[in-house]
Each structure stands twice: as C-alpha cells, then as structure tokens.
Amino acid sequence: xxxxxxxxxxDIDGTLTDENRxxxxxxxxxxxxxxxxxxxxxxxxxxxxxxxxxxLGIERTVVAENGGVVFVEATDELRLEGDHxxxxxxxEAYRDLGHDLGFGQxxxxxxxxxxxxxxxxxxxxxxxxELAAARGLVVLDTGFAYHVTDPxxxxxxxxxxxxxxxxxxxEAFLAVGDSVNDAQMFDLAGEAVAVANAxxxxxxxxxxxxxxxxxDGFLEAVAxxxx
Ligand SMILES: O=C(O)COP(=O)(O)O
Ligand SMILES: [Mg+2]
Numbered sequence: 034x035x036x037x038x039x040x041x042x043x044d045i046d047g048t049l050t051d052e053n054r055x056x057x058x059x060x061x062x063x064x065x066x067x068x069x070x071x072x073x074x075x076x077x078x079x080x081x082x083x084x085x086x087x088x089l090g091i092e093r094t095v096v097a098e099n100g101g102v103v104f105v106e107a108t109d110e111l112r113l114e115g116d117h118x119x120x121x122x123x124x125e126a127y128r129d130l131g132h133d134l135g136f137g138q139x140x141x142x143x144x145x146x147x148x149x150x151x152x153x154x155x156x157x158x159x160x161x162x163e164l165a166a167a168r169g170l171v172v173l174d175t176g177f178a179y180h181v182t183d184p185x186x187x188x189x190x191x192x193x194x195x196x197x198x199x200x201x202x203x204e205a206f207l208a209v210g211d212s213v214n215d216a217q218m219f220d221l222a223g224e225a226v227a228v229a230n231a232x233x234x235x236x237x238x239x240x241x242x243x244x245x246x247x248x249d250g251f252l253e254a255v256a257x258x259x260x
Contacts, residue, residue: 036257036258037069037258038067038068038069038258038259039069039205039206039207039223039224039258040069040070040071040072040201040205040206040207041064041067041069041070041071041072041206041207041208041209041255042071042072042074042096042188042192042195042206042207042208042209042218042222043064043071043072043073043074043208043209043210043251044074044075044188044209044210044211044212044214044215045073045075045077045081045082045085046075046076046077046175046176046177046211047175047176047177047210047211047212047228047230047231047247048209048210048211048228048247048248048250048251049064049085049248049251050247050248051247051248052230052247054177056085056248057247057248057249057251059248059249059252060248060251060252061089063251063252063255063259064089064091065089065090065091067091067255070092070094070199070201071086071091071092071094072094072095072096072192072195072206073085073086073094073095073096074095074096074188074191074192074208074210074215074218075095075096075097075099076097076098076099076151076173076175076177076178076180076214077097077098078097078098078102078142078143078144078145078146078147079095079097079098079102079104079145079147080145081097082095082096082097083095083104092106092107093106094106094107094195094199096188096191096192096194096195096218098115098146098147098148098149098180098182098186099149099173099180099182099186099187099188099191099214100114100115100186100187100188100189100190100191100217101113101114101115101117101147101148101149101182101183101186102147102148103191103194103195105194105195105198105199107198107199108198108199110198112194113147113148114148114183114185114186114190115148115149115182115183115185115186116148116168116169116170116183117147117148117149119168119169119170119183120148120149120150120168120170120181120182120183121150122168123150123161123164123165123168123170123181124143124150124152124181126164127152127160127161127164130160130164132156132157132160132161133156134150134151134152134153134156135152135153135154135155135156136151136153142178148183148186149180149181149182149183150180150181151178151179151180151181152178152179152181153178153179154174154176154177154178154179156179158172158174158179161179161181165181169183169184170182170183170184171183171184173213173214174213175212175213175214176211176212176232180214187214187216187217187218188210188214188215188217188218189203189216189217189218189220189221190217191218192206192208192218192221192222193221203221203222203223204221204222204223205223206218206221206222206223206224207222207223207224207226207254207255207258208221208222208224208225208226209225209226209227209228209250209251209254209255210225210226210227210228210231210235211227211228211230211231211232211235211250212231212232212234212235213232213234213235215227215235215238216234216235216238219235219238219239219240220238224240224241225238225239225240225241226239226240226241226242226243226254227239227241227242227243228242228243228245228246228247228250228251228253228254229242229243229244229245229246229250230246230247230250241254
C-alpha cells in the first residue's frame with residue numbers, strides 16, 4: 034500500500050515489547066525508518082524512552098510517566114506536571130501500613146521518576162488505591178506496574194503538548210498501544226490501534242485491533258502505511 038505514513042505515537046511495554054518487557058527487534062528498523070514524526074509515549078520514566086530513541090537513531094520526542102513528563106528535542110522543551118509530592122506521600126503511607134513498593138532496595142522503577150510513583154503488581158492494590166484517592170491521585174494498572182498518577186496528566190495531554198510544540202494536530206496521528214494508560218491518546222489520535230494482547234479499556238477505545246500480539250501486533254498496526 035502507498036498510504037502516506039502519518040505521525041506515529043507508540044507505547045512501549047506490551048506494544049513494542051513482549052510480556053517480559055523485552056523489545057521485539059523487528060520493530061527497530063520500522064521506527065528507525067518511519068518517514069514521519071515518531072513520539073514514544075510510555076508509563077516508564079524518561080530515561081527509558083530517551084534511550085530507546087537514541088538507540089533507534091531517531092529524534093527524541095517523548096511522553097513519559099503517563100504524561101507527567103514531556104520532552105521535545107526539536108524545540109528543547111521539557112515539561113513536568115503532576116503532584117510528585119503527593120505520589121511520594123502515597124508511597125510513604127503505603128510503607129507505613131507494612132507494604133512495600135516491591136522493587137527492592139535499589140528501586141529502578143522509581144529511581145528516575147519525577148512526577149509519579151510505581152508499585153509492583155505483586156503488592157496489594159486496594160490500600161494503594163485508597164491512599165491515592167485520598168490525595169487526589171489515581172492508580173493505573175498497565176499490566177506491567179501500578180502507577181500512582183496525577184489525573185491532570187495522561188498520554189493524551191502529553192500528545193497535545195507535543196503537538197503544540199511541533200505545530201501538529203493530534204488527529205493526524207496513528208496511535209498504537211495496549212492498555213488503559215493509552216486510552217486518552219487513543220481518543221485524540223486520528224486512528225487508534227490496539228494490539229491483540231491489549232486490556233479491555235484499550236480494546237474498547239481503539240478503532241482497530243490487530244490479530245497479532247505484542248511486537249507483531251505493532252508491525253500489523255503500521256503495515257498499511259509501509260511501502
Ligand atoms: O511502565 C508501565 O507500566 C507501562 O509502560 P507503557 O506505557 O510503555 O506500556
Ligand atoms: Mg503498554
């Protein structure tokens with residue numbers, strides 16, 4: 034097919050990776066060669082998508098921490114938004130209740146996080162949700178971690194911020210993702226594609242669902258725009 038490639042906004046975990054967070058190597062040449070803008074939009078902390086862009090050899094245009102962090106290399110713009118203090122207070126109160134964030138002493142999940150907090154999926158959800166709600170925060174279960182996040186941001190507000198910087202329209206974008214934290218960017222993008230392994234929310238909010246899962250699902254999602 035020779036449809037013009039749209040700008041692309043793509044999730045990392047569950048979309049470019051397998052279920053263990055390992056990148057599917059087949060996605061790399063596709064992102065490297067994508068003829069339009071590529072935005073990496075993730076719940077992960079900023080160093081992960083920045084490193085991904087760097088290793089792919091593409092411009093660093095990143096939405097991290099579920100919209101809390103937006104970085105646009107082209108305009109030298111970094112925006113941090115969301116109540117990090119509140120998220121850290123949730124973590125402290127959670128520990129006071131005898132729970133643990135679940136990532137060990139050297140907590141790589143939170144080490145470089147600037148606006149939210151993550152908790153391992155093997156820790157109890159209910160007390161976390163209660164503590165978060167008491168501070169005006171929400172808990173997102175991405176299938177990879179619980180994210181204690183400020184609801185003023187999401188990947189949709191992140192996409193809007195990137196678009197404002199680059200003079201693009203969110204409706205011009207093709208969005209590909211797999212979970213609840215992709216829902217708002219799905220709503221704004223012109224076309225939203227969920228990979229087959231996506232959660233219920235992402236499946237519902239997508240315009241199209243691939244037959245294939247994980248990295249193969251991503252390749253299927255973008256196939257109509259590749260020459
Ligand atoms: O960090 C997570 O839990 C999920 O990350 P993702 O948004 O790239 O899927
Ligand atoms: Mg994901």
